[in-house]
Amino acid sequence: xxxxxxxxxxxxxxxxxxxxxxxxxxxxxxxxxxxxxxxxxxxxxxxxxxxxxxxxxxxxxxxxxxxxxxxxxxxxxxxxxxxxxxxxxxxxxxxxxxxxxxxxxxxxxxxxxxxxxxxxxxxxxxxxxxxxxxxxxxxxxxxxxxxxxxxxxxxxxxxxxxxxxxxxxxxxxxxxxxxxxxxxxxxxxxxxxxxxxxxxxxxxxxxxxxxxxxxxxxxxxxxxxxxxxxxxxxxxxxxxxxxxxxxxxxxxxxxxxxxxxxxxxxxxxxxxxxxxxxxxxxxxxxxxxxxxxxxxxxxxxxxxxxxxxxxxxxxxxxxxxxxxxxxxxxxxxxxxxxxxxxxxxxxxxxxxxxxxxxxxxxxxxxxxxxxxxxxxxxxxxxxxxxxxxxxxxxxxxxxxxxx
Amino acid sequence: xxxxxxxxxxxxxxxxxxxxxxxxxxxxxxxxxxxxxxxxxxxxxxxxxxxxxxxxxxxxxxxxxxxxxxxxxxxxxxxxxxxxxxxx
Numbered sequence: 079x080x081x082x083x084x085x086x087x088x089x090x091x092x093x094x095x096x097x098x099x100x101x102x103x104x105x106x107x108x109x110x111x112x113x114x115x116x117x118x119x120x121x122x123x124x125x126x127x128x129x130x131x132x133x134x135x136x137x138x139x140x141x142x143x144x145x146x147x148x149x150x151x152x153x154x155x156x157x158x159x160x161x162x163x164x165x166x167x168x169x170x171x172x173x174x175x176x177x178x179x180x181x182x183x184x185x186x187x188x189x190x191x192x193x194x195x196x197x198x199x200x201x202x203x204x205x206x207x208x209x210x211x212x213x214x215x216x217x218x219x220x221x222x223x224x225x226x227x228x229x230x231x232x233x234x235x236x237x238x239x240x241x242x243x244x245x246x247x248x249x250x251x252x253x254x255x256x257x258x259x260x261x262x263x264x265x266x267x268x269x270x271x272x273x274x275x276x277x278x279x280x281x282x283x284x285x286x287x288x289x290x291x292x293x294x295x296x297x298x299x300x301x302x303x304x305x306x307x308x309x310x311x312x313x314x315x316x317x318x319x320x321x322x323x324x325x326x327x328x329x330x331x332x333x334x335x336x337x338x339x340x341x342x343x344x345x346x347x348x349x350x351x352x353x354x355x356x357x358x359x360x361x362x363x364x365x366x367x368x369x370x371x372x373x374x375x376x377x378x379x380x381x382x383x384x385x386x387x388x389x390x391x392x393x394x395x396x397x398x399x400x401x402x403x404x405x406x407x408x409x410x411x412x413x414x415x416x417x418x419x420x421x422x423x424x425x426x427x428x429x430x431x432x433x434x435x436x437x438x439x440x441x442x443x444x445x446x447x448x449x450x451x452x453x454x455x456x457x458x459x460x461x462x463x464x465x466x467x468x469x470x471x472x473x474x475x476x477x478x479x480x481x
Numbered sequence: 482x483x484x485x486x487x488x489x490x491x492x493x494x495x496x497x498x499x500x501x502x503x504x505x506x507x508x509x510x511x512x513x514x515x516x517x518x519x520x521x522x523x524x525x526x527x528x529x530x531x532x533x534x535x536x537x538x539x540x541x542x543x544x545x546x547x548x549x550x551x552x553x554x555x556x557x558x559x560x561x562x563x564x565x566x567x568x569x
Binding site: 287342 | 523526542
């Protein structure tokens with residue numbers, strides 16, 4: 079078995095177009111939530127989201143290539159390029175054959191689906207652009223990353239709604255741990271702020287009308303986000319041998335399913351995933367320092383997640399710092415776990431717990447230390463990042479500081 | 482709105498709720514509490530969707546819309562939204 083190091087980070091989100099901006103904004107408690115600009119407001123009842131701002135795709139892609147890459151893959155590529163450059167990996171000496179590419183997404187090419195639907199059902203046309211299918215498939219981002227870097231190892235997309243990125247990163251971690259791959263480019267991507275998808279979320283009535291206030295008594299729901307996060311993972315011994323900077327180790331992964339409700343989360347299912355991650359990482363509950371919570375800001379998640387943390391940690395729950403950075407970068411669905419893994423890795427590297435922004439007053443049923451509104455400098459040797467999806471699919475990553 | 486229209490609203494809503502619960506509308510009464518007839522949050526979301534479609538109204542996204550107690554509350558709320566729409 080191999081230990082697994084995080085040596086590269088890349089990110090694009092409402093907080094910025096690179097991992098450092100994403101992290102710095104989160105630490106400073108600057109929210110990326112604002113008015114939706116991508117869709118005319120008169121067509122919507124919900125008017126806030128955490129949009130990626132000022133993204134000029136033509137600056138990143140040749141026009142010919144742009145025509146065949148959905149924004150969801152564009153975000154993944156931008157984040158992958160940053161993460162790979164950050165890691166300094168060159169994939170030579172055969173490493174390209176042993177590098178996995180595993181990218182999660184909740185939907186895939188939502189914009190392409192939306193545009194095709196508009197053509198077919200709105201305009202009554204009977205033809206779609208020929209590259210629609212390879213643009214919208216939920217494995218497109220993984221393929222695009224392999225092609226750009228000539229990576230020939232195991233590659234695929236992973237989908238489990240809001241847990242997609244954590245499942246992807248966890249799978250990549252296990253591949254390296256088990257020896258199946260020596261390195262991995264992994265994370266999650268989503269570009270779902272399109273009309274059809276927004277109507278679907280509105281109908282579910284889980285979106286906040288103003289902002290995202292996780293764990294607060296006056297929380298009104300989640301705020302949709304978008305973007306991508308990508309991590310470069312490699313064998314710890316390889317990373318050390320080449321003198322790479324190591325942000326943190328991924329040391330454990332828990333995955334469970336509730337087998338219960340499509341929309342109501344189960345505290346027990348989430349708690350089992352937390353326990354598994356801690357056990358694999360050999361972290362005792364009392365030694366856990368930080369949790370990047372799923373923390374969507376919905377009525378149901380925040381209570382169930384708080385309960386799950388109590389169930390999994392017992393008395394130690396009261397001593398762990400728990401924050402939801404979705405209060406700033408929004409809920410990136412299939413990208414969420416990756417946006418949060420970037421933050422969790424930096425939290426360990428920088429020894430700072432980012433805050434839960436927009437915090438007013440805690441819900442009495444949410445009684446943990448949520449690091450309200452201000453980042454906290456503290457010892458973070460160990461951390462978890464939680465993702466709990468619709469359909470009861472839970473995925474929890476455990477991180478460790480390298481000593 | 483006239484009395485007849487109110488009756489129509491009531492019977493349509495009872496029909497929608499009964500349909501969601503896969504039950505006979507005759508078994509429901511306006512004084513029934515949603516909790517007692519086992520309307521869970523996801524059922525309420527479906528019911529609101531059906532109501533919006535039936536009456537061509539927009540139920541506000543605010544979470545208060547999800548804090549209804551009895552079937553009568555649902556009827557009153559819908560009636561209010563219809564009145565607001567007619568007045569606009």
